[in-house]
Amino acid sequence: MFLARVLEQETMGLYFIALMVVFLLKIVSDIGVDLAFVKQYPEESDEGKSNLLRSGFAIRAVSCTVVSIIYLLIERSGAISFINDIAHVTTLTLAMYWMHSFRELILRLLQAEQLFPIYAGVQVLAAILKALLVLIMVLTLSNQISVNMVLLVEAIAFAASIAYAAVRIREKLVAALTAKFQGGVTLLKFGYPLYLNALLNLGNEKVSQYIVAGFGGPITMALFGVAERLSDAGTRLFESFANVYYPSQTENFANNDKAKATEMAVQSLMWVSFVLACAIVGFTILREPVMKIIFSDKYVSAANAAAMFFGVLLLRSTQTLMGYFGVAAGLKFLPVRVSTVSSIFNIATCFIAFKMYGYQGAIAALLATQLLMNFLYHHWLDKAGFPINVKPALTICVICIAAVVLTYLLGEYFFLTLFIFPAFVAACLLVLPALKADLFGFIGKAKTIIQNRTSGDNTRKA
Numbered sequence: 282m283f284l285a286r287v288l289e290q291e292t293m294g295l296y297f298i299a300l301m302v303v304f305l306l307k308i309v310s311d312i313g314v315d316l317a318f319v320k321q322y323p324e325e326s327d328e329g330k331s332n333l334l335r336s337g338f339a340i341r342a343v344s345c346t347v348v349s350i351i352y353l354l355i356e357r358s359g360a361i362s363f364i365n366d367i368a369h370v371t372t373l374t375l376a377m378y379w380m381h382s383f384r385e386l387i388l389r390l391l392q393a394e395q396l397f398p399i400y401a402g403v404q405v406l407a408a409i410l411k412a413l414l415v416l417i418m419v420l421t422l423s424n425q426i427s428v429n430m431v432l433l434v435e436a437i438a439f440a441a442s443i444a445y446a447a448v449r450i451r452e453k454l455v456a457a458l459t460a461k462f463q464g465g466v467t468l469l470k471f472g473y474p475l476y477l478n479a480l481l482n483l484g485n486e487k488v489s490q491y492i493v494a495g496f497g498g499p500i501t502m503a504l505f506g507v508a509e510r511l512s513d514a515g516t517r518l519f520e521s522f523a524n525v526y527y528p529s530q531t532e533n534f535a536n537n538d539k540a541k542a543t544e545m546a547v548q549s550l551m552w553v554s555f556v557l558a559c560a561i562v563g564f565t566i567l568r569e570p571v572m573k574i575i576f577s578d579k580y581v582s583a584a585n586a587a588a589m590f591f592g593v594l595l596l597r598s599t600q601t602l603m604g605y606f607g608v609a610a611g612l613k614f615l616p617v618r619v620s621t622v623s624s625i626f627n628i629a630t631c632f633i634a635f636k637m638y639g640y641q642g643a644i645a646a647l648l649a650t651q652l653l654m655n656f657l658y659h660h661w662l663d664k665a666g667f668p669i670n671v672k673p674a675l676t677i678c679v680i681c682i683a684a685v686v687l688t689y690l691l692g693e694y695f696f697l698t699l700f701i702f703p704a705f706v707a708a709c710l711l712v713l714p715a716l717k718a719d720l721f722g723f724i725g726k727a728k729t730i731i732q733n734r735t736s737g738d739n740t741r742k743a
Contacts, residue, residue, distance in 0.1 A: 290499070290504075290579065291500055291503070292427065292428055292499075293499075293503040293507070294498070294499030294502035294503035294506065295366060295370075296431050296432070296506075297502050297503065297506030298363050298366055298367050298494050298502055299370055299373075299377075299428065299432055300435075301487070301490050301494060302364065302367065302374055303377045303378045304381075304487070305487070305491075306348055306352060306378045306382075307381050307382050308479050308480070308482075308483060309348050309480070310341070310344040310345050310382060311344075311382075311476060311479060312472060312473070313469070313475040313477075313479065314337055314340055314386065314468050314469075315385055315386060315389045316389075316472065316608070317468045317469075317471040317472030318333065318337050318386070318389045318393060319392055319528060320531060320608075321464070321467055321471060322334075322390070323393055323528075323531075323535075328460070329463070329464065331453070331456040331460035332460045332461045332463040333463070333464035333468065334456075335457040335458070335461070335462060336462050336463060337386055337468060338383070338386065339462060340465055340469070341382055341383060341386055345379055345382050345383075348378075349378070352364075352375070356368055361495070362495050363491070363494035363495050363502075366494075367428070369428075370429055373429060373433060373436060374432065377432060377435055377436050380439040380440060384442060384443050384446070387443065387446045387447070388400060388446075388524075390453065391403070391446065392524050392527075392528060393528065394450075394453075395528060396449075396450070399446065399449045399450065400524065401521070403445060403446045404442070404517070406441060406445050407441065408438075410441050411434055411435065414434040414437060414438070415431075418430060418434065471613065474614050474616075475608070475613065475616065477617050477620075478616035478617045481617065481620030481623075482620050482624070485623050485624050485627050485651075485654065486597065486647070488624075488627055488631055489505075489627075489635075489643040489644065489646065489647050490502075490505070492631055492643055493505045493635065493640050493643055496635065496636075497635075497639075497640060501639070501640055504580065504582065504583045504586070505640040505643070507580045507587075508580075508583040508589075508590055508640075509587075509590045510587075511587050511590070511591070512587070512590040515560060515591070515594050519553065519557075519598045519601075522553070523598075523601060523602070523605065526549060526602065526605060527605045527608075529545065530542050530545065530546070530606055530610075533545065534609050534610050539610075539667075542609065543667070543668075543669060546602060546603070546606045546669050547670050547673065548719070549602055550603075550671060550674040551674050551677070551716060552719070553674075554595060554598075554599060554673075554674040555709060555716060557591065557594055557595040557598060558595060558677050558678065558680070558681035558705070558709075559706065560591055561588065561591040561592060561595065561681055561685065562681060562684045562688070562702050564588055565591075565684075565685050565689075566699065566701060566702060568584040568585070568588050569581055572584045585641065586640065588685075589641070589644045589645065589648060590644060593644065593647050593648055595681075596651035596654075597651050599655055600651060600654040600655045603659060603662060603669065604616045604619070604658060606667070606669065607658065607662055607665070607667065610665075610667055612662075612665055612667070615658070615661055615662070615665070618657075618661060619654055619657045619658055620654075622653070623650050623654045623657065626650055626653055627647065627649075627650035630649060630650070631643050631646040631647065631650075633646075634646040655671075659671055673715060673716065676709075676712055676713060677709055677713070677716075680705060680708050680709055680712070681705065684701050684702075684704070684705040688701055
């Protein structure tokens with residue numbers, strides 16, 4: 282956030298391109314191990330878990346080495362324009378890629394062990410350290426900040442979070458060092474359809490970045506990246522929820538409790554939709570002031586694109602929940618089927634829309650793709666005998682669209698648009714009794730906890 286205010290747009294664009302490449306390399310070298318590890322790890326004995334972890338690290342080391350060599354060859358060939366743009370930061374880009382890849386596997390271990398406090402600590406430490414280093418850099422260097430410096434900050438934050446995680450789970454890591462190379466074949470067998478899905482998801486979710494970076498250049502990429510930045514915060518929050526949701530659903534199906542799994546899916550879809558729809562309506566109302574305050578005047582033109590990215594986040598989150606539900610139920614090829622259809626659709630529509638309407642057209646194509654994925658997941662889950670009631674989530678989305686349209690219609694009357702948000706919340710609670718019951722139940726529990734703590738404090742004082 283700070284960086285957008287002090288970096289030139291071209292430098293900001295190069296930074297976004299480097300992060301995009303790191304993500305791309307990580308996905309390519311994953312080979313489906315991460316999600317397969319979470320699925321297989323709880324089913325193993327203590328010895329089997331250590332063997333599986335060692336195999337996971339070995340597979341990751343080999344895949345990262347191969348991908349790094351291929352990347353260097355592509356860079357030297359000069360065949361891809363956006364890789365040429367960041368050729369001067371190749372060492373830092375590859376260092377971040379390696380750290381990101383191994384940290385992701387460690388996070389999956391924490392997820393499989395359900396060590397969520399440590400998982401959160403890893404994420405929080407990286408975020409806080411990065412923010413502090415960026416702040417120091419901004420205050421001391423101001424306009425002299427380069428892409429190398431920003432990427433170095435990212436690398437330091439990654440390294441610190443890996444060190445923290447390693448210390449907290451050192452016993453498991455030491456046990457893995459002395460374990461056998463067993464379980465790797467199991468990981469690869471279960472993981473390859475998930476890996477195919479991850480590759481196809483590059484066409485679903487990331488192709489817009491590559492098209493914008495390749496045909497638009499660093500400055501257009503800066504506008505695109507800044508527009509996506511605010512919804513990225515929501516993405517990280519959703520991922521924290523999904524990292525609890527997926528193993529929980531896996532456990533529900535392992536216990537043959539389909540009813541509980543379905544109920545959890547419906548409730549999760551409803552609440553994720555409501556929270557993100559609130560973010561969409563709230564941001565749409567305040568989009569231009571927020572962009573000025575956080576990113577400066579030079580990015581106000583990306584305000585509408587940022588609002589569209591919040592819509593992408595909502596649809597991406599709901600289809601992800603349905604996808605995890607299907608994988609936990611044993612439908613491991615379901616994500617591949619959905620992604621095959623939707624990736625072809627997105628690549629074609631994104632390229633055409635970008636040529637016609639620029640980077641906002643690419644985002645619109647991404648919105649359409651996520652909508653298609655939601656439909657396909659719901660349709661094929663229903664055909665497989667795992668129907669999910671999406672009416673509550675769909676109702677929230679319809680009310681959200683109405684609120685957004687009304688906001689744009691009343692754009693000249695800013696004061697009136699401020700009443701749209703409470704009206705949206707009231708409409709959702711009125712139409713969805715289950716949402717209202719959950720909300721008031723949560724408020725009631727919170728009051729009880731506060732009262733009990735207050736009573737306890739008064740008793741101790743007395």
